[in-house]
Amino acid sequence: MMSGIWQRSFNIVFTILIAVVVWLIFGAVKALLFLCIALLWMVFQHIRHLVALEQWLRLSDHTSGSIPAGSGAWDDLFAHLARYVRQHSQSQERLSSALERMQRATAAMPDGIVILDESNRIEWCNPVAEHHLGIDLNLDTGQPIIHLVRQIPFVEYLSARRYSNPLILKQMRQQGLVLSLQLVPYGYNQKLLISRDITRFEKIETMRRDFIANVSHELRTPLTVINGFLETLSFTDDVSPDFNKRALTLMTEQATRMQRLIEDLLVLSRLEDMHNKIKEKTVNVADLLNDLLREAESLSAGRHRIKLILSANDKLRGSEEELRSAFSNLISNAIRYTPDRGEIVINWEKHNEQGLFFVQDSGIGIEKEHIPRLTERFYRVDSSRSRETGGTGLGLAIVKHIANRHEARLEITSEVGKGSRFSIWFPAKLMVSEN
Numbered sequence: 001m002m003s004g005i006w007q008r009s010f011n012i013v014f015t016i017l018i019a020v021v022v023w024l025i026f027g028a029v030k031a032l033l034f035l036c037i038a039l040l041w042m043v044f045q046h047i048r049h050l051v052a053l054e055q056w057l058r059l060s061d062h063t064s065g066s067i068p069a070g071s072g073a074w075d076d077l078f079a080h081l082a083r084y085v086r087q088h089s090q091s092q093e094r095l096s097s098a099l100e101r102m103q104r105a106t107a108a109m110p111d112g113i114v115i116l117d118e119s120n121r122i123e124w125c126n127p128v129a130e131h132h133l134g135i136d137l138n139l140d141t142g143q144p145i146i147h148l149v150r151q152i153p154f155v156e157y158l159s160a161r162r163y164s165n166p167l168i169l170k171q172m173r174q175q176g177l178v179l180s181l182q183l184v185p186y187g188y189n190q191k192l193l194i195s196r197d198i199t200r201f202e203k204i205e206t207m208r209r210d211f212i213a214n215v216s217h218e219l220r221t222p223l224t225v226i227n228g229f230l231e232t233l234s235f236t237d238d239v240s241p242d243f244n245k246r247a248l249t250l251m252t253e254q255a256t257r258m259q260r261l262i263e264d265l266l267v268l269s270r271l272e273d274m275h276n277k278i279k280e281k282t283v284n285v286a287d288l289l290n291d292l293l294r295e296a297e298s299l300s301a302g303r304h305r306i307k308l309i310l311s312a313n314d315k316l317r318g319s320e321e322e323l324r325s326a327f328s329n330l331i332s333n334a335i336r337y338t339p340d341r342g343e344i345v346i347n348w349e350k351h352n353e354q355g356l357f358f359v360q361d362s363g364i365g366i367e368k369e370h371i372p373r374l375t376e377r378f379y380r381v382d383s384s385r386s387r388e389t390g391g392t393g394l395g396l397a398i399v400k401h402i403a404n405r406h407e408a409r410l411e412i413t414s415e416v417g418k419g420s421r422f423s424i425w426f427p428a429k430l431m432v433s434e435n
């Protein structure tokens with residue numbers, strides 16, 4: 001410390017000493033002149049350093065390397081300044097790398113995040129939020145969030161200040177997108193808006209609701225019929241034998257219908273159970289189809305011409321029970337949706353190493369717009385025809401599940417009034433050649 005003060009005072013002390021010597025040798029006037037020149041030189045030096053400092057301050061890039069060199073006390077000052085700038089830029093680097101890490105982390109998040117200020121204006125958001133809420137961070141920073149998410153439930157949610165439960169919102173800008181929005185207050189009146197895409201969960205939830213409604217509806221009709229007859233029979237003393245017989249026949253029909261429905265529901269639930277693995281074996285397709293041909297003939301009772309073509313003698317790796325169920329569903333559909341004297345062809349062949357099973361009928365056919373929805377549970381083109389012929393509306397859903405479990409593809413082609421073809425393409429790896 002002492003040496004610093006001494007160094008900084010050295011120039012002045014040295015100048016005064018010289019001035020004293022000059023005074024002693026050349027007189028007071030020359031000594032004063034010398035002192036003036038020396039002081040002017042010192043002032044000039046300070047001004048030069050001040051100008052250098054001022055120019056450095058004007059620079060946009062304040063790196064420690066760009067700090068001017070100085071002498072005397074200025075040298076110390078500039079050295080301190082250089083150290084300060086170095087420390088500052090190091091901490092700024094740390095800060096920006098932390099910010100970059102945070103931005104990378106939030107960008108990788110599956111949820112959208114928007115930071116809102118105390119007036120609910122957008123301060124920042126991640127790319128997922130941009131996609132969910134249609135925000136463009138470059139353009140919309142500082143915009144009130146309600147200018148971008150204008151739906152009334154959201155505006156109410158924002159102003160109600162009860163954020164414990166999320167708000168479910170169907171996003172208007174993107175068709176079909178369902179979002180769960182949750183506001184989380186933090187800091188000084190700031191808020192985090194978290195958006196989550198729940199489209200898939202909503203779809204599953206809707207399917208679950210529809211499924212329960214459909215099953216209830218399917219069971220209600222036969223139960224109403226049975227109940228009606230039971231009430232009549234229990235309140236009427238003198239029931240004619242004819243009525244009795246008709247009641248029993250209709251009640252049995254409805255009970256059978258309920259039983260079929262419950263059996264199909266159980267089959268579907270077994271097929272949908274992930275833990276229920278396929279009981280694979282080598283299935284003799286020819287034997288299986290010959291069996292099913294006999295069943296088809298008895299179901300048709302001579303009303304149709306049914307032909308079985310076995311072009312391949314390959315067997316198939318898979319579950320015999322499931323394959324029987326899929327093939328039998330398609331064959332019985334062909335019979336049920338083909339008017340009398342129609343023709344039905346059941347076919348097994350090998351095509352480009354793949355196995356191809358198809359049932360072709362000359363029946364009523366299906367309009368194009370229905371085809372993509374046929375495998376949905378309870379989807380029927382003509383409900384009354386389906387029910388009259390003992391359909392549950394679950395047959396093709398079962399077939400589709402079985403095909404998926406065998407990594408096979410269900411293909412439906414049809415022409416109204418001409419007939420339909422339901423094909424199942426099995427992958428080559430499931431085909432077992434005879435030789």
Ligand code: ADP
Nearest residue numbers: 333334337380381382386391392393394395396
């Ligand atoms: P369903 O028990 O009603 O027959 P499915 O799931 O087996 O249920 O079939 C769904 C719908 O697909 C049927 O209601 C019917 O409208 C249509 N469909 C199925 N197979 C055929 C076919 N071979 N010809 C014409 N329509 C068919």
